[in-house]
Amino acid sequence: MREQDMEGRVCLVTGATSGHGRALARRLAERGAEVVLLGRDLGRCRETQREIDRAAGREPRVLLCDLASRAAIDRAAGEFRSWETPLHVLVLNAGLVSRDRKESPDGTELTMAVNYLAAFQITMRLLPCLLRQPPARIVIVASDAHRVGRLDFDDLDVRRRYWFWKAYAQSKLALVHFNRALARRLDGTGVTVNACDPGPIASRIADREPGLTAALASRLLPLVFPAPEKAARTALHLATDPLFDRQTGSYWRFGRRRLPSLGRDPDETERRLWAWSVERTGVDGPGPG
Numbered sequence: 001m002r003e004q005d006m007e008g009r010v011c012l013v014t015g016a017t018s019g020h021g022r023a024l025a026r027r028l029a030e031r032g033a034e035v036v037l038l039g040r041d042l043g044r045c046r047e048t049q050r051e052i053d054r055a056a057g058r059e060p061r062v063l064l065c066d067l068a069s070r071a072a073i074d075r076a077a078g079e080f081r082s083w084e085t086p087l088h089v090l091v092l093n094a095g096l097v098s099r100d101r102k103e104s105p106d107g108t109e110l111t112m113a114v115n116y117l118a119a120f121q122i123t124m125r126l127l128p129c130l131l132r133q134p135p136a137r138i139v140i141v142a143s144d145a146h147r148v149g150r151l152d153f154d155d156l157d158v159r160r161r162y163w164f165w166k167a168y169a170q171s172k173l174a175l176v177h178f179n180r181a182l183a184r185r186l187d188g189t190g191v192t193v194n195a196c197d198p199g200p201i202a203s204r205i206a207d208r209e210p211g212l213t214a215a216l217a218s219r220l221l222p223l224v225f226p227a228p229e230k231a232a233r234t235a236l237h238l239a240t241d242p243l244f245d246r247q248t249g250s251y252w253r254f255g256r257r258r259l260p261s262l263g264r265d266p267d268e269t270e271r272r273l274w275a276w277s278v279e280r281t282g283v284d285g286p287g288p289g
């Protein structure tokens with residue numbers, strides 16, 4: 001695994017205020033990157049900013065955004081574009097699980113809205129910045145949970161028989177299809193896109209939902225699951241290795257390339273998922289390629 005010097009490279013990390021995203025943002029800053037922390041809570045963003053400043057000797061910028069909201073994503077992307085800086089690495093890391101079925105302010109099931117649709121929308125909105133100074137890359141933090149996921153186009157909002165794992169696995173499967181579709185659409189532009197599963201992480205993801213894993217999450221997980229710093233190695237590899245200036249559309253786990261599970265007719269699934277995403281977000285991207 002080679003990691004290039006990130007001096008002068010602008011890296012935006014979503015979900016940078018906790019767990020995997022926070023550890024990754026810190027590692028990128030320690031390698032010299034100009035990091036942008038995207039988070040929804042100013043207090044947590046400032047706290048992360050101070051921690052990274054202390055560790056890396058450089059203060060990341062903050063971009064406030066609630067990824068559940070279409071309007072907030074458009075505003076945040078507009079703010080980033082107004083900085084008139086290129087974007088070299090976009091890490092789509094933010095994610096959640098929700099014990100009960102909830103909806104975003106725009107009426108999409110919340111897991112699908114934050115884990116997948118927000119990633120789609122912010123990527124489309126920031127594409128001009130990624131294309132400004134290639135090579136640039138997109139890193140998608142997916143999960144092997146996608147292997148048990150199913151995209152039910154009659155019920156992407158999971159109204160029938162909601163279960164947190166069903167919603168989570170579906171959102172991660174959507175991300176893995178997005179990885180493949182976007183890589184093809186961006187082929188030849190100098191912008192690559194690759195996805196990874198960081199493996200299990202001793203993070204707060206399950207701890208945020210009362211009753212989801214209760215005391216187990218906070219007390220036992222740190223004993224058996226790797227710390228975010230260790231888990232972030234695979235995404236760091238995708239964000240920094242010069243290999244990914246060329247390699248595109250691949251899926252990685254524990255530092256190794258794997259074949260994702262894309263189901264029986266991935267082309268048709270991608271076509272339908274892309275159309276649904278455009279309809280829900282109101283943005284479209286590069287043509288089918």
Ligand SMILES: NC(=O)c1ccc[n+]([C@@H]2O[C@H](COP(=O)([O-])OP(=O)(O)OC[C@H]3O[C@@H](n4cnc5c(N)ncnc54)[C@H](OP(=O)(O)O)[C@@H]3O)[C@@H](O)[C@H]2O)c1
Pocket residue numbers: 014015016017018019020021038039040041044065066067068093094095096114141142143144197198199200201202203204205206228
């Ligand atoms: N934990 C695991 O075992 C595991 C395994 C495989 C893949 N992953 C994936 O790794 C990624 C990071 O997860 P993690 O374990 O580090 O979880 P985490 O500690 O809960 O961090 C999740 C991050 O996403 C942010 N986020 C959630 N909803 C948001 C919203 N509406 N708007 C803006 N930001 C929002 C959180 O912000 P706040 O701080 O404001 O809440 C936080 O910064 C996720 O995509 C997850 O699916 C995790």
